[in-house]
Amino acid sequence: MDDREARAHRILDAAAELIGQLGYDKTTVDDIATAAGVAKGTIYLHWRSRAELFEALLRRDRMGMFQDIDERIADAPDTLATVFTGFAHSLHACPLSKAVYLRDLRVLGKFVHNRAPEQLAEAMPYTFAGYLERLRAEQLIRTDISLAAQVQLIAAAFLGALHAPTLLPAEFTVPEPVASELLGESIARVLDRGTPFDETDRAAFRAATIAYFQKSTALERRKYLRAMGHTKESE
Amino acid sequence: MDDREARAHRILDAAAELIGQLGYDKTTVDDIATAAGVAKGTIYLHWRSRAELFEALLRRDRMGMFQDIDERIADAPDTLATVFTGFAHSLHACPLSKAVYLRDLRVLGKFVHNRAPEQLAEAMPYTFAGYLERLRAEQLIRTDISLAAQVQLIAAAFLGALHAPTLLPAEFTVPEPVASELLGESIARVLDRGTPFDETDRAAFRAATIAYFQKSTALERRKYLRAMGHTKESE
DNA sequence: GTTTGACCAGAAACACTGATTTGGTCATGT
């Protein structure tokens, strides 16, 4: 990572901090420049506009989430609960990706007019559906309900888990990391085919899971690089 | 039901229709009066203010939801899936209660400044927790996770299921009534203790379930009557 | 060659005014 790239990350770190606190609408380019210790003109050496900076930030956050998942499950992605618990932990650790998933307008603000949230997370249900399809084909999860139903159940489980802390009384709100473990284990139960994995199953599951996450991480990395890489002279 | 009470219901029916379409903020007392076929002053014979009318509407909707659940499960509340599927169907059929649960400001609008949504659904997690506690005490559901965790999981499952249709691509959105059946069956899986119910279990489960829902319906009925019953001269 | 921050056009926010709408009241009509 050279100095220019390091500086870009410092700028994005500053932007993440400010936007995390104030939201996109209330965060100015000058605020970000000041917090990053650069002049405002420097920001425009990296991105063409404020909206492009924010998009790069969201892409970085999301790529980071998938890299985090890759690391969490690298050793032992051999049960549904392990994988989905890891996924929940990683999403929890990436608040901007969480805000995109929840369409949280306090964070996203007017940016949704530049880039719709579903465009930022556009591949999520499709590549994920492919992963479930493979698990179904290999009889690793139940197949007595439709693929669409399974995608909805899992997406809804994440939505509900992310919304719950703001809508439930504190005494019924389980803190992290327990909440992610609960979510992971619940999804495992919902997908369970009814018989435990044997060694062959575990190997097949591991292969499918690693393939899915590596593919997703690569996809997100390409989008991130696209958001970071262009310069004004390439116009 | 005498004529005065029947007129009150016609007014609330009109209010439900308008607020369902336009939300609380965009619905005037005159709109409601016109739709109900009465003069504006007539509205104030029943409720002291526009906000009180709306509260009565929400209470009626919620009491109706619990009555609907009572009817759905009256015959055979003998499995977790049956009960939670019925609950999901009933909630789906009561859009105002759904809006309260989701804190949907498109519907609730400025009314949240009169009465916070958690005050309208205040007993939900508490009486529901009591129900789960009884099921746990009688070993009808798993007890290897905490009561708080179970309340959160179920509340989150409903939240996610209600949010999912607006955030997922249509091809991954399962329509009603299948979505409620999926939700009910998923909650059953998440609570499952691992061994099927025998006849004694079914009887115990039925007793606990009927007790919970009858208690809840009675509680909601009292709140509804309180919202409907007072007049100006009782001040 | 790269960074900077003064600069500017346009956007946003604000204050004010007059017009319109609405919640709630109550004298009148039935």
Place this chain on the structure above:
DNA sequence: ACATGACCAAATCAGTGTTTCTGGTCAAAC
């Protein structure tokens, strides 16, 4: 006794003008 809708105070809205702020640019400084 009950229902009504004209009425009024208050709230809301629309429009205008002014002030302030900000995104983006680029000549000057380093």
